[in-house]
Amino acid sequence: MHAPPRHVYVHVPFCRHRCGYCDFALVAGRDDLIDRYFAALARELERLPPVSAAACLELATLYVGGGTPSHLGPDGLRRLFDLLRTRLVPVAGAEITVEANPLDVTDAFVAAAQECGVTRVSLGGQSLDAATLRALDRDHAPDDVRAAVGRLRDAHLTVNLDLMTAAPGQTRAAVERDLDAAVALDVQHVSVYCLTWEKGTAFDAARRRGQLAPVDDDLERAMFETAIDRLEAAGFEHYEVSNFARPGHRCRHNEAYWDLRPWEAFGPGAARFDGRTRITNHRSPTTWMKGVLAGGECVGDVDAMTAAAAARERLVVGLRRRDGIERRAFRAASGHEIDALAGPAIARWVTQRFATDDGNRIRLTRDGLLVSDGLWADVLADR
Ligand code: SF4
Numbered sequence: 001m002h003a004p005p006r007h008v009y010v011h012v013p014f015c016r017h018r019c020g021y022c023d024f025a026l027v028a029g030r031d032d033l034i035d036r037y038f039a040a041l042a043r044e045l046e047r048l049p050p051v052s053a054a055a056c057l058e059l060a061t062l063y064v065g066g067g068t069p070s071h072l073g074p075d076g077l078r079r080l081f082d083l084l085r086t087r088l089v090p091v092a093g094a095e096i097t098v099e100a101n102p103l104d105v106t107d108a109f110v111a112a113a114q115e116c117g118v119t120r121v122s123l124g125g126q127s128l129d130a131a132t133l134r135a136l137d138r139d140h141a142p143d144d145v146r147a148a149v150g151r152l153r154d155a156h157l158t159v160n161l162d163l164m165t166a167a168p169g170q171t172r173a174a175v176e177r178d179l180d181a182a183v184a185l186d187v188q189h190v191s192v193y194c195l196t197w198e199k200g201t202a203f204d205a206a207r208r209r210g211q212l213a214p215v216d217d218d219l220e221r222a223m224f225e226t227a228i229d230r231l232e233a234a235g236f237e238h239y240e241v242s243n244f245a246r247p248g249h250r251c252r253h254n255e256a257y258w259d260l261r262p263w264e265a266f267g268p269g270a271a272r273f274d275g276r277t278r279i280t281n282h283r284s285p286t287t288w289m290k291g292v293l294a295g296g297e298c299v300g301d302v303d304a305m306t307a308a309a310a311a312r313e314r315l316v317v318g319l320r321r322r323d324g325i326e327r328r329a330f331r332a333a334s335g336h337e338i339d340a341l342a343g344p345a346i347a348r349w350v351t352q353r354f355a356t357d358d359g360n361r362i363r364l365t366r367d368g369l370l371v372s373d374g375l376w377a378d379v380l381a382d383r
Helices: 031-045 069-084 107-115 130-135 142-154 172-184 202-208 217-233 252-258 285-295 307-319 327-334 338-351 366-370 372-381
Strands: 007-012 057-066 088-100 120-126 158-165 189-194 237-240 243-245 264-266 271-273 277-281 299-304 355-357 361-364
Touching (some): 007 069, 031 264, 031 285, 069 107, 088 252, 107 142, 142 158, 158 172, 158 217, 172 217, 217 366, 307 327, 307 338, 307 372, 327 338, 338 355, 366 372
Parallel strands (some): 007 057, 088 120, 120 158, 158 189
Antiparallel strands (some): 189 243, 237 243, 264 271, 271 277
16 A cells, blocks of 8 residues: 555646647637636545545645646636645645746735745746747746746745746857846746757647757757756756756655655646556546546546556656665665666666766766756666
8 A cells, every 4th residue: 555645736727828839738718618627626636535534635745737827817726726625635834836927927816826825836937038938939028027036036935937948049148148037036946948849839830841940959958058057056956857946945746756756636637646557637628627527537548557667767767866866765665676677777877977876876977967868768778
């Protein structure tokens, strides 16, 4: 038996506008579906015991993502938390994150977030440069990001700022300016992602037509190294490939994912995990609503891992963290010896200077982190 999940993800699948690079599970311009979404979410939450039950779920972290949860507005946010409180009991000091678009972060929204017990807002800023925001097809301006961060910081909320690199036409100097601007905003956490060109997006179609071009690999790598250098110099810990935190401000919800602790998840495309099996809801918001309202759940995919596969997953997510993996702790958590799973791959990475291994702890080097997505196939190949 696994301990009950103490971490919950809720997916809110609404956006005002679909950004050209985005392939997330969402609908844009379909606010007429919001009532139906709430009805389906209420039904899906019935999977959990009610708060009055002895076995109710005590919550250490909650992450409300999307889509754009802030698109629900202040009253919609209250409605969402009223519903969640029927099934979830936050423990004292619980981390409660809501994702927000800078345009939605009004005084009224911040007040509602505080009433709802939100402790942390993850802001989809992406850039503080007008040309980069236009290139990313975003619907906000740099001053909207500054105003949103100011309101959130005035309300003593923890702020994560998402930044994107490798946008079409973006220069390394523009990335440097973004990083300096993010540091000047005094946020506690920054996530830096390279633009990916997902199949089926407007960006991918424009690339095929020759209207948009990805930045070249060397520049993309240089941008990411710049991010590491600037943010570390400003006092941020680079604690996972894409994530940087001021001391004491790591995202505890993401750390639960990376520790492969069990978590619950609700909403279209949301994936839950019981320690061995990952169950992902249907990605289509409308199909999910229809299925849940008809039968209580609407699953799209079930990945039942063997113990060895779960251990390999632990290895991959563990190595994305700068702290790396400690052999003894890995054995205790997974029941597997790391060297039996991936010894040859790790030895290769050490020779290639992608990893260090002091006999106890294995860590990726900066070079290893920069190519990490290309390393995991080695672990899977060493079966
Ligand atoms: S706001 Fe975020 S979730 Fe919504 S379309 Fe843009 S990138 Fe996707």
